[in-house]
Amino acid sequence: MSDGALTVLDGTLLRFVEPHRFDTNGAVKGTEVLELADAAVSSKLFGLSLPESFKSNALKRIKTDAVTFGDGSFNGDDALSKFLEYVNAIADELSDDPIAVAVLDGKMVRDCLEDEDDFAMLAENLFTELDGEDRGKVGKSEIIRALDLMGIDMGIPPISEFPGLNDILKKHGALGAEMLGQAQFAELLQHILQDLANELAADHIVFIRNIRVINGSKLRKLLADEIQLESVIHEIFKGGNGSDRKSFTERMKLFLGKFLDLPSSDANESVSLFYDLLSSEVDDGEKADELEIDEFEALVKEGFVKSAAVLDGEPIIHNSHT
Incomplete structure (x- = not known):
């Protein structure tokens, strides 16, 4: 995926x-x-x-x-x-x-270059960002910062991960002190990106991202552990008692959020989508409080199985620092 x-x-x-x-x-x-x-x-x-x-x-x-x-x-x-x-x-x-x-592998860079309007807007935005004093010119070496600003999400590798990028910069004299106007900056950026796309196509790079991926594996392990599962079911069952009574779906969301260590749904759209899918997949439990523990257990197990299936189909991906 x-x-x-x-x-x-x-x-x-x-x-x-x-x-x-x-x-x-x-x-x-x-x-x-x-x-x-x-x-x-x-x-x-x-x-x-x-x-x-x-x-x-x-x-x-x-x-x-x-x-x-x-x-x-x-x-x-x-x-x-x-x-x-x-x-x-x-x-x-x-x-x-x-x-x-x-x-x-250079594909994202090539896609960026092939759309002339998109590339022109990108170059303009980068130039404006680098020209903090609004002088209408930036140093030639600022092209390095432009590549950093584009970053991995736009297919640009860090120099530390791809030494060939430094060779491309040297080839185009991008380490010099010459000042460039916006048109000159865009032309230099275009040449460097073209060479970079070719280099990556011939020798693509891969490195591990500091990103967490949450799928259904932890829930499947829970389902296979009868002792832990029984304890969890009783924990969720008790969550419906008292004055702060919550619906079955709410109790499932609270447990899964803590058990899977999910980020906030406000900060991560995939978490919000998971909760929406969970609400539509599991029994809403309107009568959950009237069930005996064995019937409630079957309801929870079904919810876990469906939740694991949802996460396997659409894993939650988020920055591990957030």
């Missing part, structure tokens, strides 16, 4: 990894299995190398660690089995804890 420069890796792509065919005539070292599996995973995830902590969590799923796995020795069939087991563990880890990444 992607959103402009944002792509969410949820393990789906890894379900189609091509199995490696190991030599059946000799022993295969565990380190080789891990290296080949990591390479296969990376090729499916746009060349991204997953953090070591993430790989470690995946290995824990199959009750091992990098040292133990690496010290192993397998025949061809067992090596294939271990390869697939590890890849599936990474897919499961991504399913439970999706990663948001930026995949920059």
Whole structure:
């Protein structure tokens, strides 16, 4: 699933990894299995190398660690089995804890350049932003700030992540002290973006974004844990008692907001949409207070199942700092 420069890796792509065919005539070292599996995973995830902590969590799923796995020795069939087991563990880890990444391949930059009116407006807005003293001119090197202002959301990588951008700037003399008028600034920006789009098309980059993705995995785990689920159901059941009586839907929203650590619906449109869908999917519980606990339990379970399905179809994405 992607959103402009944002792509969410949820393990789906890894379900189609091509199995490696190991030599059946000799022993295969565990380190080789891990290296080949990591390479296969990376090729499916746009060349991204997953953090070591993430790989470690995946290995824990199959009750091992990098040292133990690496010290192993397998025949061809067992090596294939271990390869697939590890890849599936990474897919499961991504399913439970999706990663948001930026995949920059130049398409967004090309789209910006192809619409002349949109590009002219963009260049004008950037020039105005940079010309804080309203002199009608900006330093040539201010083009770097313009690219920063455009940022990842417009397909522009940070120089720290894409050293080739610095070469493009040098090529066009963008590090000089010369002053530029608006037309000259727009022309320079256009040339730099054209070269950048070509570079990214030939060698796209991908890096992890500091963005949180909330899907239905936590609710599915709750549904599978009978002891915790029973405690939660009683907590929601009691939420309807007393003078501050709330409807079933309100109680579900309050619990899910806290349990999933959702951002405010006022600050995040996807949360508001989730609550709207939840209200339409679950029984509104007008008679929930008249139900016995076993009937109420069935109502809550149904609400959790539907909520998980909604979140799997439309995960909530938000900045982890907000």
